[in-house]
């Protein structure tokens with residue numbers, strides 16, 4: 285079971301999760317999207333923040349190439365617009381073309397649009413003496429109380445100032461791992477980065493650490509045990525987490541390997557809408573339960 289922690293009350297602002305690990309393909313984007321959809325279906329008002337220049341989260345949530353006039357998170361970073369201007373309703377594809385009619389909104393779910401320009405975020409924040417405080421200031425001054433219950437951030441492949449700026453908002457950091465040992469190294473690097481941040485920025489209230497570990501794309505058998513015959517490296521990666529006393533208690537329920545995840549990008553449909561009976565959705569629900577994301581009364585839904 286994950287370690288117990290204080291769940292913020294609504295007056296404390298949204299509960300923030302940041303999915304991170306620099307190693308590519310760890311499942312950050314899928315984890316953010318699937319947890320966001322699950323939380324939204326449970327009646328929470330949810331925002332996904334896409335900080336990754338690859339902007340896969342924005343793509344899956346219905347925005348492949350938004351018009352150049354549409355502000356994104358990079359415009360917020362540059363101070364050219366307010367956060368709200370970069371927010372669009374998350375949606376999934378139901379037809380051909382780029383017209384709004386080709387998409388259906390996902391209830392309760394907003395997207396803070398990503399952009400390839402975020403590749404310059406490290407440089408821009410690095411040149412700003414207050415760069416590490418950027419996102420915290422935005423959330424403090426531009427997000428009205430009660431705007432969202434839950435925010436989930438796809439941090440992208442960064443261990444630099446962008447990640448520290450995200451970490452300054454005090455999120456519950458989810459270290460993402462998949463079916464290879466490189467993610468275990470990535471997890472250690474993420475912990476080291478956050479420890480370094482805590483040493484440097486303690487006076488600013490930085491005390492973020494990896495609070496949860498989420499493993500995905502792992503072959504499981506019918507009983508939910510790791511199926512070694514499906515890949516010894518995946519089994520070894522999970523054993524490495526379970527064998528580490530600091531990590532063992534942080535490991536969330538594992539998300540099983542299912543081929544359909546790969547189709548979510550080309551179809552622009554999160555798994556819940558692409559294949560509503562997919563067994564991996566049960567794993568995602570178990571992760572949401574373990575994180576204490578409750579099922580709210582349906583009257584709270586938008």
Ligand SMILES: Nc1ncnc2c1ncn2[C@@H]1O[C@H](COP(=O)(O)OP(=O)(O)OP(=O)(O)O)[C@@H](O)[C@H]1O
Nearest residue numbers: 308309310311312313314500501540541542545546
């Ligand atoms: N449980 C799963 N079963 C099968 N495939 C999965 C699973 N979870 C994620 N994937 C696939 O693994 C690949 C990597 O996942 P994802 O894009 O979420 O990782 P990422 O950490 O965001 O990667 P990147 O570093 O490219 O941003 C994707 O093709 C995704 O569809």
Ligand SMILES: [Mg+2]
Nearest residue numbers: 312313336340
């Ligand atoms: Mg990604």
